[in-house]
Structures are given as structure tokens and as C-alpha cells.
Amino acid sequence: MTTDKDDYVLGELIGEGAYGAVFVCFDRKYEEKDELWRFMYDFRRLSNERFEIFQQMALSESQIPPDAQHYLVCGTEDCEKNCQFYCNDCHQPLCEQCRDEHQKNKKTKNHEVVPYTLRKHTKEHRGHWFTNLEIVFAEKVSIYNKEIANIRSYFEPTSQDLKKEIAGDVTEIKTIMEGIRISMKAKAESVKKLVDTVTSNKIEQVDKIEQSLLQTLNSQNQQIDDYINSLNDLVKTFYGYLSPSNIEQLTFALKSENLVIRPIPETSKPVPPVFTVGQYGKEDVAKLLGKITVPNTKPENRKIKPMETASTELNPTGKQRKQDREKSDVKQTLCLSSSVTEIREYTVPGVDNVFHISLGKSGRLWCSDVYGDLVQTDLQGNQLQNIQTSGGSQGYHTVTQDGDLIYTDRENEVINKITSDNTITEFIETGDWKPLSIHSSHINGDLLMGMRKYGEGKVTRYNKTGTEIQNIQRDNKGQPLYKLPNYITENINGDVCVSDYRKHAVVVVDKSGQRRFSYTGQGSGFNPFGICTDLLGHILVCDQISDTVHLLDQDGQFLSLLLTPQQGVEHPRSVCVDDENNLWRDNKGQGLYRLPHYITENINGDVCVSDYDNAVVVVDKSGQHRFSYTGQGSRFNPYGICTDVLGHILVCDTYSNTVHLLDQDGQFLSLLLTPQQGVKYPRSVCVDDENNLWVGQSITNKVTVYKYLQ
Template sequence: MATTSDEQAAGQHYLVCGIQDCQRNGQFYCNDCHQPMCEQCKDEHRKSPNNKNHDIVLYRQRKHRLPTEKCKLHPTKNVDIFCKECKTPLCLKCFLTEDHKGHEFDDLEEIYAKKYAVWQGEFSKIQKYFLPTLEDLKTDIKEDVKEIKKIMESIRTSMKAEAESLKNLVDEVTSEKIECTHTMEKSLIQMLKSQETTYNDFITYLGKMSDKFQEYLSTTKQKLLSSEILKIQSIPETSKLVPPVFTAGQFNRDDVAKLLGRVNVPNTEPERRKVQPMEAVSTPMKFTEKQLEQSKEKSDMKPTLSLSSSVTKVREYSVPGVNNAFHVSADKSGRLWVSDNNGNLVQTDLQGNLLQKIQTSGGSDGYHTATQDGGLIYTDRDKKKIYRITPDRKISEFLKTGDWEPVSVHSSRINGDILVGMKKDRRAKVTRYNKAGKEIQNIQRDNQGQELYDYPHYITENINGDICTSDFNNRAVVVVNKSGKHRFSYTGQGSWFRPYGICTDVLGHILVCDGINYTVHLLDQDGEFLSVILSKQQGINDPCGVCVDDENNLYVGQDYTNTVTVYKYLE
């Protein structure tokens, strides 16, 4: 098989001139001779009278050479002519036959070159426009899936809350009605006892009358005849009580359904997905000189720290290789690990340069953590394993979690223990492993035996050993002490709260992202709300991941952007 000029040049740093032994850059191309040329050889080639009409162009504008094809009727001849009348490729011998006398012909190589250019252009569109655009649209759909899941989960939670409210109301009304029956029963029994007392009194009366009759009967006949006849009173009349009757309420399933509201899709014209025009050119985000200068600055740590009166933006990273920044981990060297909801996990330096990238099964959870030795630990939910990355970038299996899916992970700065938030079916727990990967503690229920967790998707540890967990489904930050005893749960400052990324600082503060109200809350060590430390006023749109480095810088990652912003809030 013949080797093309492109293939010959594949192993070179540049295309070599095809004239004799010339080794200069062949940046030109002779469409008649079908060979690359350097500028000097091109000029020499044109000086020859035989070549003065040759078509010499830049190499990228060359005509592609017609592939060699033998004529079926004349096997020794190449097909290079096209009969316009018969619409058939021909060789020179076919061209001279009577069958094609008087026909119009075209140069088959010209036709091939034009067709090649057209199809090459279409192929280029597929590679440079259609496929990348479709990937963007797929990413957009994935974001919509995430948003729909978030909305539907919120609707389900609202429905449950509404149903619980209705149940409580039903219980309250039922209790009132039952209490009413007790009062009614007491009144009716009192009436019946009153009747019983009336009859008891009449029996006493009859006893007295019996005594008188016996007395009279025992006297002499004369005295009995002279005595008045005693009349017995009539038995007192009483009435039987009419017992109460319960009339069942008139309602059915539809009535209950109306009370609990309904879910429907608004009759609104859906917005069309935006498709980038083919001529548009996307440029990667880069640091400004000011940002690069800021990234080199070091903060002077004071002997004592306290909350600053304001939050100051220090710098921003545009993180390559991720679509958004759902979780952020800063290691001891100041380098940054960032993950998105598509399983991309990348490491960058202080200037935002990509150092390494790995594909994981993780999503919008806190599934990686920087370790004390400068490495990283991350979970694999699908394989139910936890992996370790050493500072020299070697990846190895650290431990297996059995039937439980590891959702979130944190490496303790106190003793190096590994805390893992896990799920299995409808159960969840937090498990502690030592640095060797041995299981040493399981936390699943409170003192009353109630489940503590539902979906512990971010986890961290405070300076006092408290384990702080963002529980997505419980809509709460659940905090237990180092022994696993429940201390408190933080449920936000309003009716809507959805905790995401969580971290703590050297003062024991707890910082947590609210994915519903797009804010970052600051709590004290005991769960008391101190302030909304970041909101849209500081340029935060959808905070998801937070961490604090050794210099007390607060890193905030967001959804819908690959930007990580760094703030100072301690002084």
C-alpha cells in the first residue's frame, strides 16, 4: 500500500520538502507534481519552462491526489478521466474509443479534489462542532436531571409535610371528639344513677309502709277497724335514655386527595435548549494578571483569630476538567482537588493549572478528602471501595465497604481516622476506620433507637471530635460527638433548607452550604446560628462545596460553573 505524504510526515516535527535531498520545511505543495516543497525549491521549480503553469499552493490548500485505480477494461491503465455524458470514470484508452466520441470530459482528479474538500469540511464540522455541541447538550440534560430530582424530592418532602400536618389535625379533632364522648357518657350515667337513687328511695318508703301494715295487722280487730286505710304511693316514673348515635363523616378518597393538593406540569411552552452557533468559538477561562499575583500572596496568621467584620474575596480559580465544583478539598501543599457531578476529579496548583485528572463513579457528594500526608482518599460507590492516592500520584485500593455504598468521606486532622458516610437500601450510617483501614466504630441510631441518617452526602469533623454530617434527605446538619452520641441537628433558618458541602475551622465554627437559598451558614460549635456568611451579595450563586485550608482561607465551589472562589473571614 502506498504511503501518503501526510503519513510520511506523521513522525516529523514538520513536513519535509520532497525535492531530492532537501530537508527543509515543505510548507508549499505542487498540485501537478503532487509533492511538498520548501520556499527555495518552489522558486527553483517555477523557473523551469516545463513547470511555469504548475499550480503551487500552500500545503494546507493542496488538492488531494486521486487514489490509483486500474481500468477494468484496460488493466495496465489508470482511471483518471470522467465522461460527463456517461457519468463514468475512464482511462486514456477508453477515452479514445468510439463509444465516447463527441462526449464532454472532466479531469477526474479535479472532481476528486473538490469532493474531498467538501467531505473533509463536513467531517471537520462533525469533529469540531456537532460532537462537542452534543456533549454540551448532554451535560445540560444531566443538569436538568439533577434539578428535576432536586425539585421532585422537594415536592415529595412538601407532600409528606402536608400529609403529616393533616394527620396531626385529624388526631387533634379526633381527640376533641373523643373527649366530648367522655363528657357525654359521664352526664348520661349521672342521669341513670339519679333514677336508680329515686327507686332506692321508693324501696325505703315501701319498707316503712310494710312495717306500718304489720303493726296494724297485729292489733285488735276493733282498733284495725277504726284505723284509716293506708294508701301506697305510685311507683315514680322515669324515662329510658336515648343513647347517642355516631354518624360517620361523609368523605371519600377524592376529598382527601383535594385536601392534600396535587402535582401537575404547568401549561407553559418549554424553553428551547440553546445550541451554540457553528461559527462561535469558545475560549477557555484564564487567570488575569491580578488573579495570578493574588494567588502568590500569603496571609500572615495572627497569634489569635476571631471572626472578621466582613468577608473578603482573595482570588478565584477557573478549574479545568470539571463542569462545576460540587466538592473541594485543599491539601497541605495548597493544591486543590475539585470534583463535579459527572465523576470528574481533578487536582490543580495555586495558578489553576491541571496536575492530574481521574474518572470516578462519584457525583454531587463529598466523596474525596485530603489526607495529613498530602495525599487523597476517594470513594467508589459502584464498586463499594475506597481508594488512596499518594503524594506521588499512585492510586491503590484502601478498603472495601461490603454491602454498603460509601457516599462521603473525611480524613481526620486530629488522628488521621477515616470517617465514611454510607447507604444501604433505606438505611444509612457513619463508619470510622483507623489509618490502616480497620473498622473501629459504627454510628447509626440515637439513644432512643431512632435512625440518625437518611442520606449523609457530606461529612467533616470538628476540633472537639464532633462528627458533622450534611443529610440531604433529612434536610439537616446532624452532629454527634466522638462517641457517636447525638448532640444536635441544625435545620436552617426557615421552612426550606437543603445542606450540601460542610467544613469546620480552627475556632470550631461549622460552615455549611444551603442549596435551596444559595447561601453559606456559619454556626458555632454547639449548633447555634451565627450568620449567613456568604450569599448572592458576595457573588455566590449556587454554593455546593466548602473547605478551609491551613491558612484559614475559605474555598467555595459552585454548581453551573467551574470557578472556585477563595475568601478571608477570620482575622
């Protein structure tokens, strides 16, 4: 308290607090009497100067005795007991005994005696408004309950998501750094090998130079030796002529050229090579191993999903609640049928095959093929729109709750939107991630997108406005969840179901991104394609290997093969369920033929086509399909085809390198020619007028003629 002691006078000692603190009421001079200043001080912590101020202020009041007191004394004369009560009418402090006597006295029995600490409580407050503490408390409780709900539903899960993302980044950084270390070591080994190779070559060069120089010197040495030997021979000859018996020949010998001393042979001193030491330092070696650089770019802030998104998910709209109730009513009346019944079939113009279906409004549907054709048709088969895209054999388009078409452009790494007025706009950019598959949520309109980069996949959730709100990439152990998320959908419980062709699995995570299960088929192989869910939470997925549609429950338990080739289903690649709970499925080829490489005609007018896409397709002369023959094993790649005078069909199979013999109705009769009979790579066949079979073989460039009819 930094004020002059004359500014205040002690009004009243209110009460004693804990640990030596007191409550003191002061009246400020020159102010209204009802304006009070209350202080709480711990006298043990007051400085001497401040304590003196309090002491002098206290002594200025006549009713306070000069001696300090350790407790409040009863106001009754000759009573020194502790004061616990107060009479508001008499303005007198009372102990417990005096209070009892005070209330028994006829004159004072109606006085208001209260605990000492409540003596100042009045029914009529001096100018202030009363506040209902229950209302205030309820408001505060509501506020803090809301904050707790926000923490539980948004801040804590979002923070956990960030932790998972950071853990994923830790794993990624470790992987990258380990890759750098491995690359450096590999480069170092390469440099070492290169040094060893160069050193070996240089030493070999030195050896050759040395050999050449030594050969020259040895030759010179031999030349000198020969010269010395000739000199010795000449000396011996001269000594022979000096004999008295040969004196007569001496005159003739001196004139002989053979006795002339030849000059000393000339020799050259070799010039040795000079080795110049290479000039290099630590920096030069470092350049050989490569350079580590940290990009001078500002780190990108992690994206945090907006608060309003979380609140929207927690509080569905009235329209959404109504739709949920309607679906719940329908769900209670639905159950699995004992069989699958075909209702209708549509021919889709403008596509070579149908790899994905998106159902729109008013019975319109969008279909796409592997070549990027995206076509809209009505139920009568009339083509309404045709868009050329960069899509392929993925579920790369979807129809939103508003009826807009959303499709991916993996080449330009963007997402396009087509509105009801057929305006195409760029909606979302995916950076360096290639978008593959997309699905518009029937729960809240979010967009779920499967993407791929550097051999790893991820699923990203966007809200209706295109704002990224969730990334699903790794499991709780930091392992990648996806490799090639070709098709994607959402189940009624919010699970995200992905058909991953490279993982050979259906990967399912919950709405928070936690892995629930993976389904890998029922046999030795499983290549999932199109995927969808129904109102009961079943998961339906196409299998490329077995050409079937698998039916799973919500927890990934296999229930049945819903559609099989025995039911006339050929190459199912995409499935979806409409609002009337009908299953729509597409065939890889809507036409009769996919790769019609060879063709012939039978004696009854049937047209027989060898379709390299695994079948011999036979139609009658009116063009009606009679049958398709797909071989005897798990695989059949037909090539050359012909017929004979008896109506047999003969076709080459490049997979087994055999010639199949069929009857006129497509029944297999036998393998007419096999590798065990010396046939290699049969590719073409024909029958001549004498009923001989001619077989052309690849690689060996041979044509062989066989007799097979008697």
C-alpha cells in the first residue's frame, strides 16, 4: 500500500483470517461514508514502515484499546471471552454465553444476533444489484463443458493427428537419411573400385614402359657384347699373323677389310618417365562422393483442420438427420437375398470398356474406360456428354450430393469439377501427389481421395469447399497403409475402404485414420478393383483374378462370392449401389471383342474370332452370340484360328504352346498338337483342300504340315 497514512482512518476490524491475516475495513477521508476499502494483509509480512501506518491508524480510533489483542473480546462488561456473535440492534459483540443470556432477556430477545462474520449482511444492499449465483454458476459450467467438449472432440484428436504426422515424418526422415548413408557408402565403394582399377591400369602402363626401356637397354648391352667379342677375335687373328710361319700372309692380311677395327657402336641413354603426383585435397574427394545440401526453403506449416469442420461433423443438420432417419427405417426392412437377380442391362456408347461407374441424379450415370473416355448417358443409352481425361483403370470420378461431377486429372495433378451447367473448373491442386481415385461422402459431403507418390499411397480428406482436413498415410507403427489406392469408398460407420491393387488387399481404416483390417481374398491370389458399400454396411469388391464380386461384412469377414462367371459375369471391374439398393456392376468389355486378332468362318456360317483377351468368341451369321471358349486351364491366350470340313474349330494357344480342337458348338475335344509332339510356338493354322493341317511357328520360322483326319 503506497499512500499517506492520513488519507484513511480505521473503520472496523472485520475478522481474523488464516495464518495471521486479518480483514480490516477502512473509511477513506473526504469520501462518502458508504464507500469502503477492504484490505487483507498478513501482518507477519508487513514492513516496519507499513505496520506503523496500520498501528497509527488503529490508535486514532478511541474505541480500540491501546494494547494489541490476540482475539476479539466479548462486549459485555466484565466478560473477556472470545467474541463469536454480534447483535445488530445493540451493535455489541457477544460470546456464546452472553448471546444465550441476551436472547433470554425480555428486552433483547427479539434482537437480531448473528455470527460475527455476518454482522454486516443486510437485506437491502447499498446500491448494488444482487446476482443469482446459481445462474452464474450454470452459465460458467455450460461454458466450461463446451470447452471440454471442444478439447475432446477437436483439439485433442487434432493434436494426436499431428503426433501421428510427426511420427510419420520421423520415419520418413530416418528412411531418407539412411538412404543418403547407403548412397554415400555405395559411392565410396565405387570410388575405391575406380581407384583400384585406375591404379592397376597405371601400374600396367609403368610395367610396359619399363619392359620397353629394359628391352632397349638389353639390346644395346648385347650389341656391346658382340662388339667386344669381335675385338677379341680380331686380336687373336693379329696374334696369329705375327707368327714367323705366317709372315708372308701378314702383308695381305693388312690389306684385308676383315681385319679392320670397326667403330664402337653408338648407344643412347634411356629417357625414364616422370611421374607427376596428382593434386587433390579433401574437397576433391568430397566432390567424388557427392554433396549433401539442405534446401534453403521455409518449412511448410502443418495443416490443421478448421474448428468449424469438427463442429459440423459433431452436429448434423436437420436435413441430414432426416435422411439418416429415413435410411434407418429402410435399413430395418432390408436383409440379404438368397440369390442375385439381374434387373436390367445397359449398353454404354463412347467407351471401349467400363472400368468405373458414378451414379448421378435422374437416372443418369457416368462411365469411364481405361483410355480416359468419360461418358454420361441416360437410362435409354443416349450419350449426353463425352469428356477426354487422363484417367485409366481407377475409380477417378464421383458425383457429389449436389449432383456435380468431380474427377481427377493425374497428369496435371488437379481435381476438376463439372457443375450442372456443364462448366469445368479446377477445384483442388494435389501438389506432387498423383490423384488416382475419389469418392464423395454420402455422410457429410467430404471428398476422399486416393493418391500416389514415389511408390507410396495415401488418402486425403477434403471438405466441400476443397480444404484439406485429414491425411491417412501410415499405421500406428509408421508403416505405409497404401501402395496404389485405385478405388475408394466410405462405409455407413465412417470407415474408409480402399481397394489397393499393388497390396492385393482391401485396406479399411476408421474415420480417424486408424487401421481396422485388411482383406486379402480367399485364394492364392487377389487383385481388387472396384469397391462399394451398401445400406447394411456390407463391402462389395471386384476381384480381377477370379472375375468375381466378393461380399464382406462391416468388419471384413467374408460372406460369399456375390457374382461369379457361372452367373454370366465377365471381367467385373467396378460396382456401386444406388438409392434403391440395387447393385450396379460393369464389365471390362461391354462389346463382344476386346483384341480380335484372328477371324474365320465355319461351315454353318458361324463367325469365329480369336480374341487375344482370353477367349474364342463365336457368333452366328445374324451376329448373335453363341458361345465363348476360354481354354482348359487358368489361362488362355488364343492366336491363329481356322475350321475344317467337319466344322471343327482349331485354335493356337500361345500360353501353353498347343493347338486346341473344338467341335462346332465349342465343346473341347482334345489338344491336337502339343510341345511333346515337337511343336514349338504355334501361332497360325489353316486346313487345305486335302484336309491337311498347316501350322506356322514363331521364332523357328517353320511351317509344318500334319495329317489329322482319316
